[in-house]
Amino acid sequence: MPVDAGSIEIDEEGEDAVTPAAPLDIAQFVRAQKGSNRPIDGVYRGYAYLQGAERNDVCLVAVDDYAVLYVDAVELAARTGTQGWNDVAVALGEALGGAIAVDDAAVKTELSWIVAYLQALDDAAANGSSSIGSGTRLFVTTEESFDLGDAGLRFSFNQEYASGSFYTSVIGIDGSDVMAGASGVRAELRFADFCNTASWAEGTFAAEADAAGAFGRFLDDLDWSPLWVTLKTTGTAIVIVFILGLLAAWWSLRIPSRAQDIADSIFTIPMVLPPTVCGFVLLLLLGKNTPVGQWFIDIGFPLIFSWPATVLAAVVVSFPLMYRSARGAFESIDRTMLDAARTLGWSEGRIFFRLMLPLAWSSIAAGTVLAFARALGEFGATLFLAGNYVGVTRTVPIAIYFEWMNGNTDVALFWTGVIIVFSFMVILFINLWSRRTTRYRRRTQDA
Structure with missing residues (x-):
């Protein structure tokens, strides 16, 4: 059943979301407006977005007029307790290039709630910038590294390029810089979204906290x-x-x-x-x-x-x-x-x-x-x-x-x-x- 965006409740910090229509909730959502095109630890990895110190269950990269979505099928299958995500992984593995469009019937049902979550959270975090519109063509993969052959791009997700730091990167299949377009492969990278799935206990999500408590949590989560x-x-x-x-x-x-x-x-x-x-x-x-x-x-x-x-x-x-x-x-x-x-x-x-x-x-x-x-x-x-x-x-x-x-x-x-x-x-x-x-x-x- 498709998830109604109006039923999604987002916490005041824009990081967590719930809806009774989805099998799981979302936590630790982050939107990266900019990445870096510089070498990481002396090695050029392409245009890279820093995820943080941990891997993410869901990663999305917005490119030109489409977006590429990575989902950890194994993790989601374990969390939901269903075989639906295993079927998604099989379908994606058989698809050309390891990625298929989101409107494919084999995965649409399982993906609908994640897409709805991402659209709601991304709209809230965009602050007037471009976001994931309902008409955006979306490609999906369960592989942490795959090539989108038609575009000449290689997407890599959850890559620990530096000790304790995970990245999502985009580079030409030939290893070229996709921002410069020197080899004819060029992409307009707009932003990236990262989040994890969660199961919020009833009554614990978006609990009202006093100012001191909210500020204390903010300081605990802050990178000093x-x-x-x-x-x-x-x-x-x-x-x-x-x-x-x-x-x-x-x-x-x-x-x-x-x-x-x-x-x-x-x-x-x-x-x-x-x-x-x-x-x-x-x-x-x-x-x-x-x-x-x-x-x-x-x-x-x-x-x-x-x-x-x-x-x-x-x-x-x-x-x-x-x-x-x-x-x-x-x-x-x-x-x-x-x-x-x-x-x-x-x-x-x-x-x-x-x-x-x-x-x-x-x-x-x-x-x-x-x-x-x-x-x-x-x-x-x-x-x-x-x-x-x-x-x-x-x-x-x-x-x-x-x-x-x-x-x-x-x-x-x-x-x-x-x-x-x-x-x-x-x-x-x-x-x-x-x-x-x-x-x-x-x-x-x-x-």
């Missing part, structure tokens, strides 16, 4: 890796930027004036360039096909699309703010005071640490705050140079963009709030500390 990657990246970058910015500012004031203009332009230019341009230039200079990039690979330290690349991107875009603040502070120091120190026999190092740094500390602290904020919010250069690898290079700004693109607006809003609150607290702390240091120095001078 973007926060740790961001903190590690920003913390490392700000230490490097602080040291390099001070040294560059001090050195630029000791060279001839004409050379100063050139050095200042070089040090400042990342501040006025769009972040995507900075990332693209770094990719051209340090890519795997460049001498520098190849050298890093030869020494066993591949730089591009790795965590060090996130640090490098953050350093490049935030360095000018630190440099300009430090240089302006050093230029404002009375030169006669520095000359007097030299006549007393002070070394340049002692003058720098005992005289220049204390006098310029307020401006240096301000520059540190600005550089920190810039590194914390870096997006464009990081995406170009380091990519979007969960737990490795996916920082909070990158997570906000991709979570929003995947329809996870609540996760994107949470990370946005975290960035705002964290930035405010750090800036407030440094400003208070800088003010206290300045007040102490003034009292010392008055004494």
Whole structure:
């Protein structure tokens, strides 16, 4: 019996669904609006959608004007306790290419409730984007890897391409990139859906929870890796930027004036360039096909699309703010005071640490705050140079963009709030500390 879409009840998070007309319920539904066309662990797998840390009973990939649906027939046969899904697997195995259209009578009855679930959940998660319409031509397979010969495409489902991470991927049968279409095989990949079957106990589905309980469940399910990657990246970058910015500012004031203009332009230019341009230039200079990039690979330290690349991107875009603040502070120091120190026999190092740094500390602290904020919010250069690898290079700004693109607006809003609150607290702390240091120095001078 066909399932009426109006009878399907979806929970408030859009992840679980039930209907009395279906033999099973749906849990852990996720819509992936975007995938990645980059190599995974150094191997090109095609255009891949990240499923997560577990396999899924149901996977769907929307391509052009049709969609390809994978169902785990063995799992569903065991859950439903019927032979219907075994018959589906046999029918699909005998079909050309291992896939048949959903309107085939042999499988229509068993598929109708899954298709109805997917259409209802996908419509709820689309947020105005394209979804699975009732007129979409749907192909079905029970094989985790099969070729759709007419389209020249190979679909792979539940593939553990990286340790602990499962993917669904689409690649040309000849191994070509289906996004580029260089070999004549091209597909417009729209999105992917993933979910599992479940049996919700009566009265437990979509139970009303208080705000604290709902928020606690949200935090339990949240992937915290973007926060740790961001903190590690920003913390490392700000230490490097602080040291390099001070040294560059001090050195630029000791060279001839004409050379100063050139050095200042070089040090400042990342501040006025769009972040995507900075990332693209770094990719051209340090890519795997460049001498520098190849050298890093030869020494066993591949730089591009790795965590060090996130640090490098953050350093490049935030360095000018630190440099300009430090240089302006050093230029404002009375030169006669520095000359007097030299006549007393002070070394340049002692003058720098005992005289220049204390006098310029307020401006240096301000520059540190600005550089920190810039590194914390870096997006464009990081995406170009380091990519979007969960737990490795996916920082909070990158997570906000991709979570929003995947329809996870609540996760994107949470990370946005975290960035705002964290930035405010750090800036407030440094400003208070800088003010206290300045007040102490003034009292010392008055004494």
